[in-house]
Structures are given as structure tokens and as C-alpha cells.
Amino acid sequence: MEEQYRISDPRVLKAVSHPLRVRLLGLLRIEGPATASELARKVGESSGSTSYHLRELFKFGFIEEDPEQRDGRERRWRARHTYTSWDAAELSATTEGREAVRIMHLRQAEMVGRLLGEFDPAAWSRDWVDAAGMSDHVLRLPPAALREFYRRAEEMLRDLAAEHAGDPEARQVIAWYGAVPLPEDKEPEDKEKEEDR
Incomplete structure (x- = not known):
């Protein structure tokens, strides 16, 4: 897996900023390769919906088919990069770029909120509860x-x-x-x- 995907085209940033695509890409990066059906169960969507959004992520170079883990009829997908980066000032030179950056920042904030909401202190040791959180x-x-x-x-x-x-x-x-x-x-x-x- 490559370390980063550096985006310079606002259309590519806008493509990945879709809420479901952000979640699917995050799951592939964190949990590893998966099929559209496996991801659908995790995010509570239909496999048709996840298949469509996975194809869009593939089209823009965020994911690839995993040749090492074939699942018979269904493709297994994996992330191509550890993380995505972009130059906000460069992209913000155009109206389309400013909007793409704004939307992506909102998606990042939504992800943080979702993950904090899913964190259950009762499921972790005191050390982890003391260390986790935000300032x-x-x-x-x-x-x-x-x-x-x-x-x-x-x-x-x-x-x-x-x-x-x-x-x-x-x-x-x-x-x-x-x-x-x-x-x-x-x-x-x-x-x-x-x-x-």
C-alpha cells in the first residue's frame, strides 16, 4: 500500500467526499480488504449501493481489486493508500475547489463525531478511557x-x-x-x- 494519495483536482476531492465513500474508504484502510456485501453489512446499506460507490472510488484511484484475496463471484477491494492529502490553499483557488475542501472538512468532522459517539468507555480499561478523548x-x-x-x-x-x-x-x-x-x-x-x- 502506498503512503498517501495527494489530490490536486477538486473533482477528485469532491468524488471522495460523499459520506458513504468516506466511510467505505475508511473501513478498507482500517480493517483491510472486503467485498461490497461485507461492507454493506457494516454500514447498513444495500450491496448494490456499496458496489456503486466502490466502483466510483476505484475510478478515481482510491481503491483497487485485491488479487491476493479472491472471493469467488465477488470482488474484494483494498485501499491503495494509507491516507489522502491535498493542498487546501491550492484547491481553494477556484469556486469548485473551495466547495470541495469545505465539504471534505465537514465529512472529516462527521467522522470524528461518529467515532467518538461509538466509543464506549465501559468496553475499555481505565488506562484507555483516561487516554482517549479530545482537547x-x-x-x-x-x-x-x-x-x-x-x-x-x-x-x-x-x-x-x-x-x-x-x-x-x-x-x-x-x-x-x-x-x-x-x-x-x-x-x-x-x-x-x-x-x-
């Missing part, structure tokens, strides 16, 4: 500082994954990080305020 901080930063934050966060996550690769307590996790600027008229009164939830 939000309100700070004043320039764009360069946010880029540095992303770079350092990604580097730290890769280092930690390598350091704990053989740990028997390690589980597959999804880590999120993101930031958006607030318009000046929406900033908190106390501009130095920092919240941690």
Missing part, C-alpha cells in the same frame, strides 16, 4: 505556527508508533488534530484564554 485550545497563533504544529504532531506520532511497535497493549488508534482561525469578531474576550476539555 480544544483557544490561542493566538500565526499561520506559520499552525504549520509547525502539524509538522511536529505528525513527527511525534510517527516516533511514538515506532517506539511502541512491539507493545502488547498497543491497539490501532485514530489521532485527530486540526485548527481553524476565528474571525476577529468571534474571538473570546480574554484572548489569552486556553481551554482544555
